[in-house]
């Protein structure tokens with residue numbers, strides 16, 4: 409199942425969500441076996457910024473029954489140390505490299521793009537227009553006017569394919585995606601995390617050091633599916649769909665909704681081999697209990713009468 413994406417020929421459609429898989433650390437732990445069983449067809453780096461960032465104060469994670477809330481806040485070494493220290497090692501991974509970047513102004517992003525444009529190790533750039541954990545994060549990725557203005561100013565500064573990563577906190581992601589496309593984006597990726605909050609156990613104080621964070625994992629799956637479906641039918645450029653993918657059925661749903669690639673994020677924390685597991689089972693025909701459920705083949709536990717849902721009786725029908 410070879411897939412064309414932004415000039416790359418990828419073996420399968422499963423990549424990682426930025427910031428959810430440290431491939432360099434994984435290689436140090438698993439050694440050569442990691443390269444032989446590399447979980448993704450392309451690797452997306454953690455978002456980098458022009459200046460080094462310490463990230464948000466701890467605690468930075470809160471586990472939900474259905475995923476997590478994080479307030480990591482883009483800690484990274486900054487552009488210069490990324491290029492000098494990490495890029496040479498990233499370049500030896502057995503998959504094309506997509507570097508995720510974020511700027512607090514157009515000028516900052518221009519410096520980042522022009523620096524990375526000269527590096528042959530990089531196959532494409534993902535523009536993180538959607539981090540909820542930094543002050544300017546969500547605006548560009550959720551507002552068509554801001555997105556078009558930003559994208560059109562950046563386009564001239566790199567010949568590399570540019571993927572615009574959008575925010576889910578808009579009711580019209582299609583308009584934002586169309587704005588990015590018309591200003592020169594080569595692909596769209598979505599969704600980033602949804603803004604949210606958690607209180608510390610037994611208290612009414614926020615648990616996360618930053619006060620609030622971004623929700624990811626299975627909890628956001630229906631939001632991702634809805635937004636990916638809407639965006640995929642609105643733009644001609646390819647879409648990378650992500651949000652709550654745990655297994656090949658979730659990945660297939662995003663592909664069926666129109667995504668060209670699917671990114672695995674939060675699931676990597678639970679199962680570092682999730683990418684390999686999902687890409688392998690995408691190739692297998694789905695049978696038995698895991699086979700798709702046909703509409704009308706199961707009895708719903710509830711039915712809608714006159715606009716109100718009622719629970720179906722378990723008593724035998726006369």
Ligand SMILES: Cc1cc2nc3c(=O)[nH]c(=O)nc-3n(C[C@H](O)[C@H](O)[C@H](O)COP(=O)(O)O)c2cc1C
Pocket residue numbers: 424425426427428454455476478480482508536539573598599600601623624625626628650651652653671672673674675
């Ligand atoms: C701990 C954590 C860190 C993340 N860091 C980044 C990041 O640096 N850049 C980015 O664009 N998205 C980041 N994301 C968002 C993911 O790439 C992805 O868009 C989101 O989590 C939805 O996918 P998921 O539900 O499969 O995790 C991060 C998500 C998590 C959970």
